[in-house]
Amino acid sequence: MIPQSFIQDLLARVDIVDVVGHYVPLKRAGANHVACCPFHAEKTPSFTVSASKQFYHCFGCGAHGSAISFLMEHAGLSFVDAVRELAGRAGMSVPVESSPARTDGADSAGLLDTMRRAAEYYRKxxxxxxxAIGYLKGRGLSGEIAARFGIGYAPPGWHNLDAIFSGEDAGMLRRCGLVIESAEGRLYDRFRDRVMFPILDARSNPIAFGGRVIDEGEPKYMNSPETPLFEKRRELYGLPQARAAIRQADSVIVVEGYMDVVALAQHGVANVVATLGTATTGEHVQKLFRQAHRIVFCFDGDEAGRRAAWRALEASLEELTDDSAAGFVFLPPEHDPDSFVRALGAEAFRSLAAAPTALTGLLLRELRGRNDLAAAEGRSRLLAEAKPLVLRIRAPMLRSQLVRSLSELAGLAPAEVSDLFGLKALARAARPAPAARQRASLSRRLLRIILQKPEWSAGIPVELLSADEPEAALLRAIASAFDRGELPAGRLDTVVERFRDTPHEAVLDAACRSSATEPIDEGSLETVFGDAIDQLRRQCLSRDIAALSAKGRTGGLNGEERSRLAELLARKQELAASREA
Incomplete structure (x- = not known):
């Protein structure tokens, strides 16, 4: 875990204008910088970078965040990798705890250098x-595409890498998965007489390889084993090469093989990636939804393809939002994407990918096919199988639509299905009472002000805020962080990163979006803040008066309580008089 103090120091050392400007051509517009958004296709610039707040926001698609957020979204980096990238630019060393799955910076650099040299050897x-060249030409691949994907060749022989790494630490080759140790303790090359496909990380470093046999042989495809650099469940083949096309289309196509990605790219279908010999994972889906709002999974039309599609569907449920979508395409039995595009052309493939079966459509079709809906038992089983899937969907509007469709299949009212799934209880628990909604509106207003002037949180009487309201809880947390000296004045990026991966993150994200689209005029900000604080005090005063008055009507007040009520009423009159004056 990276210490929060380091995150704050790092953000103080980098300038978001420089970070974003490295990838996007920014133009100055008053106090801010603008550009066409790198996260969606547009012709008129709606993407703004604020040097004073160290924050970016797109008024078109709503993308926003800090310098760390930008690298995560634009380059598809994890949080830790984004921090490392920024720290490297700033000349800082990241104090991160080591773990078995990852390496420290020095060790990682050594492994990456070994992989880079191996990739260069295979290319030569x-x-x-x-x-090998004849094999690639026979598959319809040009030299340009081979170079773009860094395709190479591992010659026949058991010790070719010895010549490249002669006299060096053989343990590094073993840790990279490039060699295998025999029972006698001898090392030999893992990849022999195979076309080599480098698997790149988000920074385009080779971290693993896939090898395809040229003639007949088994296994047809061989992947690197998992190493300190490479975890199959996290990585996708072809993502660095496809990133620009994915953003342009706001859509990504997921296939199963390296040759499928490369063949489609050869035919001009560039927004394609592949999983690495493993089922689609939630981490894959999360990474792809950072790149685009739409994922299209492309599978063979056989039984194995349909099982793989169902696993991808399950992996997608928790990552869906109401403005994103996942769909599924099944190819004819005689084709995979490589053979399909070579036989029928790119337009035929694009047409197929443009009209996928929606995730909810596939879910309903599969559940319907498994159960006899003419029988009560079949309809009951349908709902029993659907319930855990529906509860995994966090997108409220999508979930409601799916419940409506299931209710039609089960012959029940949507309200009955919601009740059976426990969704009504969840909704009731999440719905605030009218008085709470009024207080929430005031807290939201205060939160919007604080996001423009975070240091003003010290002036909020937090003890008067609601005890059970998420915006109020965030305001208290921000004020506490400032009081402890954990946040600098005037910067929104540090606030965002301070509360990343905390229970406050979702509320803060929504408030940032609202603050960017409906900012309060700087000239009137102090007056609006003062009015909000006065309103908060009046609300609390009225609430306390109402509580004591109600007690007086039912059970009576003791002397101390009567004095308190008189004091509160006098205070209310004073506030009213000051407002009129």
């Missing part, structure tokens, strides 16, 4: 192999 070996 391809140029010297007419047989």
């Amino acid at each position: 070996a391809l140029k010297d192999s007419e047989r």
